[in-house]
Amino acid sequence: MRVLIDECVDPRIKQLLDDQGVATVHEQGWERLEDGPLALAQIEFDVLVTIDRNLEFQQNLSKYRIGVVVVHVPKNQLAHYRVIQKDLLSAIENVRPGEAIHVRALGV
Numbered sequence: 001m002r003v004l005i006d007e008c009v010d011p012r013i014k015q016l017l018d019d020q021g022v023a024t025v026h027e028q029g030w031e032r033l034e035d036g037p038l039a040l041a042q043i044e045f046d047v048l049v050t051i052d053r054n055l056e057f058q059q060n061l062s063k064y065r066i067g068v069v070v071v072h073v074p075k076n077q078l079a080h081y082r083v084i085q086k087d088l089l090s091a092i093e094n095v096r097p098g099e100a101i102h103v104r105a106l107g108v
Contacts, residue, residue, distance in 0.1 A: 001018075001021060001046050001047060001092060001093065002021040002022075002044060002045040002046045002047070003017055003021060003022045003023075003045060003046070003047045003048075003049060003092055004022075004023055004024070004025065004028070004037065004041045004044075004045040004047070004048045004049070004066075005022065005023070005024045005025065005048075005049050006025055006037070006048060006049060006050035006051070006052060007024070007025040007026055007030075007031045008050060008051050008052055008076070009024075009049055009050060009051055009071070009076065010076050010077055010078055010081065011024045011026065012078045013049070013078060013081045013088075015078070016078075016081055016082065016085045016088065016089075017088075017089070017092070023045075025037050028040075028041075028044075038059060038061075038064050038066060039064070041066055042064045042065045042066040042097075045066060046066060046067065046097075047066065047067045047068070047069055047092050047095055048066055048067070048068050048069070049069045049071060049088075049092070050068060050069070050070055050071070051070070051071050051072070051073065051076060052070070053070055053072070055068060055070065055100070056068065056070070056100040061098050061099060061100055062098040062099075063098070064097065064098055065097045065098070066097055066098075067095030067096055067097055067098070067099055067100070067101070068095065068099070068100040068101075069088065069091045069092055069095055069100070069101050069102075069103060070100055070101070070102045070103070071084070071088065071102075071103050072102060072103065072104040072105060073105045074105060074107065080105055083105055083106075084103055084104075084105050087103045088103050091103045
C-alpha cells in the first residue's frame with residue numbers, strides 16, 4: 001500500500017506505518033499545489049492521510065483513484081497518533097479509491 005502523508009499531518013507518523021511506500025507531501029515537493037495533491041497523488045499513491053476535515057467537502061473524491069483517511073486527533077503530535085495506530089492502519093488497508101474513512105481518537 002502506497003501512502004502519502006498530507007502536509008498538515010505530523011510527518012513523524014511515518015514511524016507508525018510500514019515505512020516502505022510511505023512519503024510526505026513535502027518529500028514529494030507538492031506542498032504548494034494550487035488544487036492540492038490529489039490529482040498527482042492518485043498516480044503514485046493509494047491513500048492520502050490527512051487531518052483536513054473539510055477535504056471531502058472541498059473536493060469531489062469520487063473522481064480520484066485514491067482513498068483518503070481523515071484523522072481526528074486532539075493535537076497534531078505523534079503521541080496522539082500512537083493511541084489510534086491500530087485503527088489508522090486498518091483504515092489505510094480498507095479505504096477504497098474515491099472514498100474517505102474517518103479515524104477518531106477518543107473524545108475528538
